[in-house]
Amino acid sequence: MKLLSKYNRVNLIATIIVLLISAALYYFFIESALIHQLDKSLLVEEKEITDYINESNQLPDPLDSKDQQELYTPSNDKVARKFSNVNLYSKDHHESVYYRQLEFPVVVNGRPYKADVRKSQEETEYLVQLILKITLAMVILLLMALFIINRFLLNKLWKPFNNTLQQIKKFNVSGKEEVQAEATDINEFMELNTAVRLMTKKATQDYNEIKNFTENASHEIQTPLAIIRSKLELLSQSDNLKEEQMNAIQSISETTNRLSKLNHSLLLLTKIDNKQFSGPEKVNMSALVLHHLGNYEELLLAKHIELLKEITAGINLIMNETLADILIMNLLSNAIKYNVDGGFIKVVLNEEYLCISNRGLPLRTDPSVLFDRFKKDAASSDSLGLGLSIVKKINDSYGFTTTYSYSEKVHAILVTF
Amino acid sequence: MKILIVEDEKELSDSIATYLKSENYICEMAPDLAKAMEKIEMYEYDCILLDITLPGGSGLEILKELKANNKLDGVLIISAKNALDDRVSGLLLGADDYLPKPFHLSELSARIASIIRRKNFAGNNLLKFDSITIDTIAKTVFVRNKELDLTKKEFELLLYFASNKNRVISKNAIAEHLWGDNMEGNNDFIYTHIKNLRRKLADAGDIEFIKSVYGMGYKFCV
Numbered sequence A: 001m002k003l004l005s006k007y008n009r010v011n012l013i014a015t016i017i018v019l020l021i022s023a024a025l026y027y028f029f030i031e032s033a034l035i036h037q038l039d040k041s042l043l044v045e046e047k048e049i050t051d052y053i054n055e056s057n058q059l060p061d062p063l064d065s066k067d068q069q070e071l072y073t074p075s076n077d078k079v080a081r082k083f084s085n086v087n088l089y090s091k092d093h094h095e096s097v098y099y100r101q102l103e104f105p106v107v108v109n110g111r112p113y114k115a116d117v118r119k120s121q122e123e124t125e126y127l128v129q130l131i132l133k134i135t136l137a138m139v140i141l142l143l144m145a146l147f148i149i150n151r152f153l154l155n156k157l158w159k160p161f162n163n164t165l166q167q168i169k170k171f172n173v174s175g176k177e178e179v180q181a182e183a184t185d186i187n188e189f190m191e192l193n194t195a196v197r198l199m200t201k202k203a204t205q206d207y208n209e210i211k212n213f214t215e216n217a218s219h220e221i222q223t224p225l226a227i228i229r230s231k232l233e234l235l236s237q238s239d240n241l242k243e244e245q246m247n248a249i250q251s252i253s254e255t256t257n258r259l260s261k262l263n264h265s266l267l268l269l270t271k272i273d274n275k276q277f278s279g280p281e282k283v284n285m286s287a288l289v290l291h292h293l294g295n296y297e298e299l300l301l302a303k304h305i306e307l308l309k310e311i312t313a314g315i316n317l318i319m320n321e322t323l324a325d326i327l328i329m330n331l332l333s334n335a336i337k338y339n340v341d342g343g344f345i346k347v348v349l350n351e352e353y354l355c356i357s358n359r360g361l362p363l364r365t366d367p368s369v370l371f372d373r374f375k376k377d378a379a380s381s382d383s384l385g386l387g388l389s390i391v392k393k394i395n396d397s398y399g400f401t402t403t404y405s406y407s408e409k410v411h412a413i414l415v416t417f
Numbered sequence B: 001m002k003i004l005i006v007e008d009e010k011e012l013s014d015s016i017a018t019y020l021k022s023e024n025y026i027c028e029m030a031p032d033l034a035k036a037m038e039k040i041e042m043y044e045y046d047c048i049l050l051d052i053t054l055p056g057g058s059g060l061e062i063l064k065e066l067k068a069n070n071k072l073d074g075v076l077i078i079s080a081k082n083a084l085d086d087r088v089s090g091l092l093l094g095a096d097d098y099l100p101k102p103f104h105l106s107e108l109s110a111r112i113a114s115i116i117r118r119k120n121f122a123g124n125n126l127l128k129f130d131s132i133t134i135d136t137i138a139k140t141v142f143v144r145n146k147e148l149d150l151t152k153k154e155f156e157l158l159l160y161f162a163s164n165k166n167r168v169i170s171k172n173a174i175a176e177h178l179w180g181d182n183m184e185g186n187n188d189f190i191y192t193h194i195k196n197l198r199r200k201l202a203d204a205g206d207i208e209f210i211k212s213v214y215g216m217g218y219k220f221c222v
Helices: A003-056 A122-170 A187-235 A243-273 A285-302 A321-337 A387-397 B010-021 B033-042 B060-068 B084-092 B105-119 B152-162 B171-179 B187-205
Strands: A068-074 A082-090 A095-108 A111-120 A281-284 A306-311 A316-319 A344-349 A353-359 A401-407 A410-416 B002-006 B026-030 B047-050 B074-079 B097-100 B126-129 B132-135 B140-143 B146-148 B168-170 B210-213 B217-220
Touching (some): A003 A068, A187 B010, A187 B105, A243 A387, A285 A306, A285 B187, A387 A401, B002 B010, B002 B033, B060 B074, B074 B105, B097 B105, B105 B152, B140 B187, B146 B187
Parallel strands (some): A306 A344, B002 B026
Antiparallel strands (some): A082 A095, B132 B140, B140 B146
């Protein structure tokens, strides 16, 4: 719901309620004031009648007009003096009319009478109607005013806000464009714009710092690694090494390799996360898959792994070529590394999907966590557990879905484009 | 053959120099941009090993300078900055190859040899040692004038050994050279290729060229 509509709704409901309450209050106060007025004039009438009776010792003539009635009935009961409201049908005017009535006892020549003096309340009813009409008119006027204000004024008032919002939506932390907020003289929007400018500036700055940090970290870590590795290789050239020394060299060199690959993989993941790979281009997946299969051809032969391929020629994807390369290399090398002697690899590539399946050892881990970082099958201790999360990350960044399935010693990874 | 090592990490450039010297390369070192600029102006090198991040500026400046002066030195970028931008702009500026750190010295030596072979295209494309002759263009191998029937990977393996004669080469370095990043740690894969290559060489020449070095790898002895 728009802020405006929400505000309008509350505003409108509150105003209408206030209007209705005030209408009711008007009604009650004015009515009671009028009735008080009527009662006063009824008392005047009463006094006139009793005065008349005291002077002439006879009843006045009854009166029956629309506005006022006076009638007298003989009464044996004791009559209490009281005001009341009555509704009477007037034959002359063919309508029922509310009257304010005062009944009081009079005595003429020793005989008790009940005197009724009534005055019409029509004026009060008229007033009520008037109040209702005015209230209704006010409500309609209010609605129109709100509509006009929304339509013309508020849209204009909110324009700087909407403009800023559009800019924020378009904002890309890795991009070079800054948020260009429209100048405004409204304090809240000025504050918003300042905050947005500061925030985006900070975000861009932080992003660049992190980007630089990852690159620098890469540099700083790779260089010592390069030194360690080169020294080890020189050391391994020396003659007269003892067996345990050779073992130590070998084990340090393995660890260095692991560390270097780990660093490399984590950097790759960070780079994909930060969308630091250059724009997508058309990549011929069919050619790429065939190229990598060619690279592994002799390996497959040596391991007695049968290669089954159903590759549709000319499948093009729009993605970064290096990432496509990494994707395919990771999937194929996994399928080879975790294969068994005499197993098979099946590679299917068509317009909808790439599916690489292989015979392997039974999986001992929960398949749903295989794509998480550092999760790996318990059986493969030398793996880093990053290969599949890199695959997943690459696929995610291009909107491809990645599913893993296992049945009957066959592992399959399906990438749906 | 003269090599210029442009690298600010002394420990690393020392290691590289030590390794390359025993391959009969003459190595000179430049630890910063100014020194490197000075050297390339004065001398010609068969191959320049170039780090991108240097005190005093980017190593790419050297590429620009070489290009501006039409110098034909081979350039191998050795960078820890595995940023794609550097790789692409480096190769665009005329570098011959790109080797990200940390690398195996044996891989470095093989890449240098390959660059020098390409640069000296008019010269000799035949590598001869002992009774073996490798034709790097036709990709054929002769032992005692008899052609060996090698597979593609076996040829690559032999060439790799040839660029690192009498050196212990680790199994990981071989795996990385043959199949790229993802295959190391699977030494049985290499073993099959080594075994076949050994057999073919032995059949033709009756000499044990490839020696296993306990726990560490292999050594090509000629």
